[in-house]
Amino acid sequence: MTPALPIAEIWVYLAGSPLFALLLTLAAYEIGVTIYERANRNPFANPVAIAVIIVAIGISLIDMPYTKYFEGAQFIHFLLGTATVALAVPIYQCWDSLRGKVLPLITSLLCGGAVSILTAVFTARLFGADMTIQKAMLAKSVTAPIAMGVAERISASPTLTAVFAVCTGVIGAILARYILDALRLTAWWQRGFAIGVAAHGIGTSRAMSIHPEAGAFAGLAMGMHGVAGAVLIPLIADVII
Amino acid sequence: MIRGLIILLSFQGAGEIVSRLFSLPVPGPVIGLVLLLAFLIRRGKVDAPIDTVASALVKNLGLLFVPAAVGVVMFLPQLKANFWAISIALTVSVVATIAVSAAILQFWPGHRQTEAEEPKESA
Numbered sequence: 039m040t041p042a043l044p045i046a047e048i049w050v051y052l053a054g055s056p057l058f059a060l061l062l063t064l065a066a067y068e069i070g071v072t073i074y075e076r077a078n079r080n081p082f083a084n085p086v087a088i089a090v091i092i093v094a095i096g097i098s099l100i101d102m103p104y105t106k107y108f109e110g111a112q113f114i115h116f117l118l119g120t121a122t123v124a125l126a127v128p129i130y131q132c133w134d135s136l137r138g139k140v141l142p143l144i145t146s147l148l149c150g151g152a153v154s155i156l157t158a159v160f161t162a163r164l165f166g167a168d169m170t171i172q173k174a175m176l177a178k179s180v181t182a183p184i185a186m187g188v189a190e191r192i193s194a195s196p197t198l199t200a201v202f203a204v205c206t207g208v209i210g211a212i213l214a215r216y217i218l219d220a221l222r223l224t225a226w227w228q229r230g231f232a233i234g235v236a237a238h239g240i241g242t243s244r245a246m247s248i249h250p251e252a253g254a255f256a257g258l259a260m261g262m263h264g265v266a267g268a269v270l271i272p273l274i275a276d277v278i279i
Numbered sequence: 280m281i282r283g284l285i286i287l288l289s290f291q292g293a294g295e296i297v298s299r300l301f302s303l304p305v306p307g308p309v310i311g312l313v314l315l316l317a318f319l320i321r322r323g324k325v326d327a328p329i330d331t332v333a334s335a336l337v338k339n340l341g342l343l344f345v346p347a348a349v350g351v352v353m354f355l356p357q358l359k360a361n362f363w364a365i366s367i368a369l370t371v372s373v374v375a376t377i378a379v380s381a382a383i384l385q386f387w388p389g390h391r392q393t394e395a396e397e398p399k400e401s402a
Contacts (some may be wrong), residue, residue: 064342089342115346117336122308138389145387146379146380153372157371168361171364197354201348201354204351205369217374221381239344240341269305
């Protein structure tokens with residue numbers, strides 16, 4: 039027996055099992071986090087962006103279709119729902135410091151959410167993006183799992199919406215520091231909340247890595263935006279599309 | 280750890296059931312979040328098993344977005360064709376959203392008092 043045969047067999051086994059997709063995703067993320075830490079948590083070294091690029095290159099190199107990759111990686115994807123539930127814990131931990139802040143937080147959320155939708159859809163329209171893209175822009179500012187659900191409801195592509203949602207998260211996580219510094223925001227709860235409204239999960243993830251209070255308020259903003267977005271975006275969609 | 284996972288998954292499941300039962304527009308996990316938050320407020324503390332699992336998940340939240348985001352490979356031609364429109368729209372939107380949300384919190388009347396009460400926050 040030639041040595042090539044068992045390797046080919048092993049390869050067939052790996053490609054058919056979730057092992058490869060899981061391993062690739064975890065390893066890519068670990069590399070992303072390592073680079074992020076080595077770069078002193080520089081926002082440009084965003085670990086999610088690095089991981090996505092590594093996985094995308096990895097699966098194209100071996101000609102693995104995305105659907106096949108997702109069959110394996112869905113176990114990680116599933117935990118997104120569980121992690122959303124888990125956000126109740128950091129929110130609970132900042133619950134007592136919410137007193138007196140509810141009204142500004144809700145106002146900030148609703149205005150931020152409205153601005154996010156209007157600027158995204160109309161800028162895309164101005165630069166000649168087609169309807170598929172404009173529709174996917176509508177739901178991109180809420181966290182990816184909710185955005186995908188909203189996308190289905192407004193007959194936009196859930197995957198494209200998720201891609202925009204993640205890109206939004208990455209861009210927000212990168213730029214937030216500079217915008218907040220320019221506005222001279224110093225309180226962690228304000229910084230965290232603004233990041234959470236605009237850059238949901240990935241922004242929250244970035245905020246968590248900088249300061250626990252910023253992380254908790256980012257999680258709060260992301261949760262509130264998720265609830266508000268799920269209810270309001272379909273209504274707004276009817277008006278502006 | 281297992282106990283924490285069971286609790287979180289139960290809340291996720293309960294959220295899923297409530298969402299479907301009343302055909303709410305809010306997805307199950309978000310309702311699960313609200314239910315767990317209500318539970319924690321009532322209980323007045325976070326039990327260690329919940330804390331262990333929740334911290335692990337929340338700390339690695341970024342990882343969980345990777346599988347969905349890799350979906351970008353399916354849209355490469357469309358994304359390339361509309362590269363500038365998409366990049367500009369997403370960037371303008373994110374910058375405007377952060378700026379508006381932040382400015383409202385910054386200039387909200389009475390916020391300075393709040394900050395003075397808790398000076399550790401601006402550290």
